[in-house]
Amino acid sequence: MRILLLGGTGAMGVHLAMLLSKQGNDVFVTTRKDRMNNAGITYLRGNAHDPLFIEEILREGWDAIVDFMVYHTDEFARRVDLLLRYTNQYVYLSSARIFANEDAYITERSPRLLDITSDTDYLKTDEYALTKALQENLLRASGYKNWTIVRPYITFSDIRLQLGVYEKEQWLYRALQGRAIVFSKDIASHYTTLTYGEDVAQGIAGLIGNAMALGEDFNIVTAESLTWQEVLDLYVRTIEECAGKRPPVVYTDTCLNLLFKRTQYQVKYCRLFDRKFDNRKILSAVPDLRFSDVRISLQRCLCALINSRRFKTIGWRNEALLDRVSVEFTPIREVESFKLYMVYLLFRELPLECVKYVINHR
Known part of the structure; x- marks a missing residue:
């Protein structure tokens, strides 16, 4: 198959491109930077937000498109017909952040924040969880049935590792410089679900060309959950083992991001929720999918990051x-x-x- 990955140069996209290539597919990946083509993987340099660039590529026709791009909803509305028209299967990367707070395990039919929240200030924003839900609605209303919605939750890899709302540049960098990890008690007690990025990529690969996936949505997440305190404890132990020094931890009562308008909603409508998932639907569609042990994978990825010291720009x-x-x-x-x-x-x-x-x- 000829498969196009839009914006597929992140941790998950890299894994997916390699998996699809090994299966014998011809994989094409849009990128803003010059990259060397690999066996079975061709990079198409350009801005996938540029309508002229993307229309020229789409008109070639594709067996499948996997879309990792982050769109404003009006932008997605302008191109959704084009994306669906020129492929046999369009795989849209949504997010399990769209779901409201649930005491039960989250399934594909769980209520969404967009549909049940009464927070009018929140509904006026283009916050990530709302945007993804609105764009799912556009797919369902498109008149096409060749789409597949996939929803990872929090993914990690040997280049990305989160702690609550913080990326590695905001907690691991500090620890390796000898300063304290700052975390908040309000988030620490809540359950989260962290899924290894390569496992998510395998789930997506199993849905491509899969007749069961057309017109359907799938939460691609492990069924294993930990409290954020358990995640932090694992990080601290691993840093001590791999870097030779145990980092101090300083707690605030509430997350600092609640102080600021632009960052408060990720805390209020995600990290302060308990997130546990029922993943039977994806396992039914992709029976050979196996999720890695979360603790072992987190430790392995953290050790790799400690050894590589690969950080993006520090804020x-x-x-x-x-x-x-x-x-x-x-x-x-x-x-x-x-x-x-x-x-x-x-x-x-x-x-x-x-x-x-x-x-x-x-």
């Missing part, structure tokens, strides 16, 4: 806020420029109400 405003909590200072030698260090010092020393005003009104 020095955020680092300043974390240092305020832990009563620590980042030395100037860590920061790329004097200008950025001045930004760090400003956010480190300004009264917190001033920091909140600056961030909430930028």
Whole structure:
């Protein structure tokens, strides 16, 4: 099959491209950067948000398209017909964040935040969980039946590892620099579901060309769940084993992201929910799918990250806020420029109400 991955250069996309290529498919991946073609994998350089670029590619016709792109809903509405018209199967990457709080295990039929929340301020936003649900609605109303909706939840790999709302650049980087990991008690007690990215890729691969997948939605998640405190404890032990020093942990009562308009909703409508999943539907459609042991996979990926020290750009405003909590200072030698260090010092020393005003009104 000829398979197109839109935006498929992230951790999950890389795994999926390799799996599909090994199965003998011709895989094409859009990318903004120059990349070397591999056996069975061809990179198409361009911006997949550019209508001219994407229309030219789509008109070639595809057996399957897997869409990793993040769209504004109006943008997706303009292109959904095009995406569905030029492929036999369109796989849309949604998110299990769309679901409301559930005491029971979450299934594909669980209520969605978009449909039941009474928070009018939240509904006015384009927050990720709402956007994904709205775009699912567009697929269902399209008149086509050649779509498949897949919903990962929180995925991890040897290049991405989260702790609550924090990416590795906001917790692991600090730990390896000898500063405290900052975490919050309100999130620590809640259950989460972390799924190894390669397992999700295998689930997606099993749905491509699968007649059972057309016009259907699947939560691709492990059935194993941990509290965030258990995740943090595993991280701390692993850092001590792999890096030789146990990092300190400083707790706040509530998550710092609740202070800011743009970051509060991920906390309120995701991390403060208990997230446990019933994954029988994906296992029925892809019977040979096996999910990795979460603790073993987390430890392996964390050790790999400790050894590689591969971090994206550090956000020095955020680092300043974390240092305020832990009563620590980042030395100037860590920061790329004097200008950025001045930004760090400003956010480190300004009264917190001033920091909140600056961030909430930028």
